[in-house]
Amino acid sequence: MKYKRVLLKLSGESLMGEKAFGIDNNRLKSYAEQIKEVRELGVEVAIVIGGGNIFRGVQAEEGGMDRTHGDYMGMLATMINAMALQASLESAGVESRLQSAIEMKAIAEPFIRRKAMRHLEKGRVVIFGAGTGNPYFTTDSAASLRAIEVNADAILKGTRVDGIYSADPEKDPNATKYDMISFDDVYSKGLNIMDMTAFTLCKENDLPIIVFDMDTPGNLKQVLAGEQVGTIVRN
Ligand code: GTP
Numbered sequence: 001m002k003y004k005r006v007l008l009k010l011s012g013e014s015l016m017g018e019k020a021f022g023i024d025n026n027r028l029k030s031y032a033e034q035i036k037e038v039r040e041l042g043v044e045v046a047i048v049i050g051g052g053n054i055f056r057g058v059q060a061e062e063g064g065m066d067r068t069h070g071d072y073m074g075m076l077a078t079m080i081n082a083m084a085l086q087a088s089l090e091s092a093g094v095e096s097r098l099q100s101a102i103e104m105k106a107i108a109e110p111f112i113r114r115k116a117m118r119h120l121e122k123g124r125v126v127i128f129g130a131g132t133g134n135p136y137f138t139t140d141s142a143a144s145l146r147a148i149e150v151n152a153d154a155i156l157k158g159t160r161v162d163g164i165y166s167a168d169p170e171k172d173p174n175a176t177k178y179d180m181i182s183f184d185d186v187y188s189k190g191l192n193i194m195d196m197t198a199f200t201l202c203k204e205n206d207l208p209i210i211v212f213d214m215d216t217p218g219n220l221k222q223v224l225a226g227e228q229v230g231t232i233v234r235n
Contacts, residue, residue, distance in 0.1 A: 002226030005044040005120060007147035008035070009140065009157045012050035012081055014215060022053060023084050027215070032088040034220040035125060039094055043224050044120040046150055047127045048143035049085060051077025057135070071135035075102060078139060082129035083107065089125055096125040101133030101142070113149050120150060140198035148205045155207055156223060157194070158214025163231035164191060178231045186233060193233065208234040 010031065017024025035045055054077035060070020082098055089096045097119045100108040108129060109115065119126045131142040140157075147155045166189070167175040183203040186193060193199060193211060202209050212223050212230025222229045 001038075001041055001043050001224050003043060003153045003224050005046070005150065005152050006224065007046045007048065007143055007150065007152040007155045008220070009143035009155060010047060010049045010081075010085075010214065011159060012052035012054065012077065012139075014158065014160055015049070015081055015084075016053040023081065028084055028088045029092075030217055031085065031214070032092040032094065034214070034217060035089060036092045036094045037221050038224050039123065039125060041221070041224070044123070045125045046116070046120060046146060046152060047082075047085065047125060048131075048139055048146055049078055049081045049127065049129070050139040051075070051079075051081055053077075054080055068135040071137075072102075075130040075133065078131055079104070079108070079129040082127045086127055094125055095123065096127060098127045098129055101128065101130040104130075116146075116150055126150075138195050138198060140194040141201065144194070144198040144201040144205075144207065147207055148201065152207070155202060155209050156220070157209060157211045158220070159211060160213065160215055161211075162213040162216075162229075164193060164211050164233070166191075179228055180232045180234070183233060183235055202233075203235065206235055208232055 015023050017027035051074050055073050057071035057074040061067045086096050086098050098108040099111045101111050103110050116126050128146045131139050163177045165175040165177050169175040210230055210232050212219055219229050
């Protein structure tokens with residue numbers, strides 16, 4: 001395997017699968033199976049999952065709710081997804097640990113970096129819930145931060161699209177997919193991969209980002225083997 005330790009960022013929306021809201025059990029199962037497959041190949045996997053299938057902070061603001069309040073609700077939404085993913089990993093026979101950025105001792109360990117590192121070394125999948133624990137940060141920022149903290153070799157952003165395009169492929173028929181692109185080119189072309197906070201954190205810490213379609217079974221394994229799947233962003 002090309003990568004030894006990775007941070008996998010899963011989107012909350014993807015977890016909806018064919019549904020309009022919430023969690024699609026088939027999608028959850030498919031993710032767990034893919035993660036199991038790469039674990040068996042010896043890759044150490046940490047995971048950050050979004051909460052957009054349940055609640056988004058910006059949505060609260062639109063409804064007249066304080067942004068900070070909404071962001072905390074969003075963080076709780078990520079915990080629901082994280083718990084669902086943990087249960088799904090468990091039933092697939094994958095050992096995992098859930099750590100939360102906001103203390104909720106009855107359901108998760110608190111985030112402790114050194115403990116997370118030990119879990120990874122022991123082959124446990126570590127799921128980081130509740131984002132960074134702070135409002136105004138996205139789960140992409142949480143993913144970048146945790147990836148750097150645990151010395152991941154790359155951050156794998158699993159999405160519904162199969163990589164980064166020169167333009168929106170749904171709107172522009174001439175849009176082409178990049179196999180590889182530099183951080184600087186992403187800035188200069190104004191491409192939208194992650195929010196700028198998350199993206200800059202990766203660039204400044206020399207952490208490659210791989211954007212790929214996680215909804216196609218087998219893709220995760222191919223990415224980790226270093227095969228050309230999706231788009232890689234690097235310095
Ligand atoms: P080792 O120390 O490597 O053996 O790791 P471990 O995770 O097996 O040890 P520990 O005894 O810390 O944890 C046993 C179980 O309790 C694991 O499933 C942990 O996720 C869980 N656990 C540990 N700390 C907490 C906590 O603060 N809250 C909750 N809810 N669970 C915890």
